[in-house]
Amino acid sequence: MKFSDILESITSRKIGLRFGAFGLAVILWVFIVSSETYEMVLTVPIEVRNLSEQKALREEVPERAQVRFEGTGRALFKTILLKGFYKNFKLVLDLDRISDEYEFILNDYFRMYPRKIVVPNEFEIRYIEVDSPREIKISLDDYSVRTIPIVSRIVIEPAPGFIIVGEVNLEPVEIEIAGPNNIVENITSINTLVDTIIEVNTNISQYFGFDLLHQQIQLSQTDVRLSIDVQALSEKIISEVPVSVINVPSGYRVFVSPHTVSLTIIGGIDYIENITPDEIQLTIDFNSQWNLNRQFYEPQVKVPYGVINWQDISPPNVELIVTQGNN
Secondary structure (H helix, E strand, O other), rough: OOOHHHHHHHOOOOOHHHHHHHHHHHHHHHHHHOOEEEEEEEEEEEEOOOOOOOEEEEOOOOEEEEEEEEHHHHHHHHHHHHHHHOOEEHHHHHOOOOOOOOEEEEEHHHHHHHHEEEOOHHHHEEEEEEEEOOOOEEEEEEEEEEEEEOOOEEEEEOOOOOOEEEEEEEOOEEEEEEEEHHOOOOOOOEOOOOEEEEEEHHHHHEEEEOOOOOOOOOEOOOOEEEOOOEEEEEEEEEOOOOEEOOOOOOOEEEEEEEOOOOOOOEEEEHHHHHHEEEEEEEEEEHHHOOOOOEEOOEEEEEEOEEEEEEEEEOOOOOOEEEEEEOO
């Protein structure tokens, strides 16, 4: 087994009792041969720097590279253990002079600009070359900002005996997106992550993330608050609801008997508690319903939004008394 394979094996898993003896033996071996020089490939973050504020990356840039280093056993072992704690261990790509497209041949680039290879002095290792990727193509586009609506993909299933009152509220209802113009201009809305909440028997106010299709797009915020009003299903009798006649031609006078009725509405218990008779519309359209040979008529019912149903109108029909004369 190669020296690099042994070290990577130790540091990439939690050493339990089964591997304790083996790990100790390897560590002792490393210190014994620490004066020897070895080569090892390490994963190093890539940082893109000096991107113009008027430009955006058209395509995603690799986040890491596989880089070959040289050092003593002790130095390489220390680097593997500590590299995750050092933010200044990275490769830097400087986009300061790029206006549209450029292909970085990484080994040529870092040979020309060795200061772009940032290695903490504490590691005591020496850069040799980049194994992969060998080149990175940078493509820039104009930076664009746009406001688009948010579309909920959250399904709410109330528990038996409960209903959703009103609409699902999103806060905010729109969001700003920013990024390369060729992507931003084709995005017309953004969806929340898909989720289903079942057996809901109380109000909900939760935050949900977005289904982001492009890594190059930035959002003005990372989540949206969804809130709904869930209430127990109930019934309420509304009495003395007035019946009105609409579209009465000039020259006719119309009287309704009785002029009020009662009916039962069904909806959320808290919501229907505040419904008044004036909020329910009972109408008879004279133009479309009246017939000279007909005496009784069934009113058309329109209930407020949030009332899911109505029933038991009493009386079910009212009498129209029509006379000719001045209105």
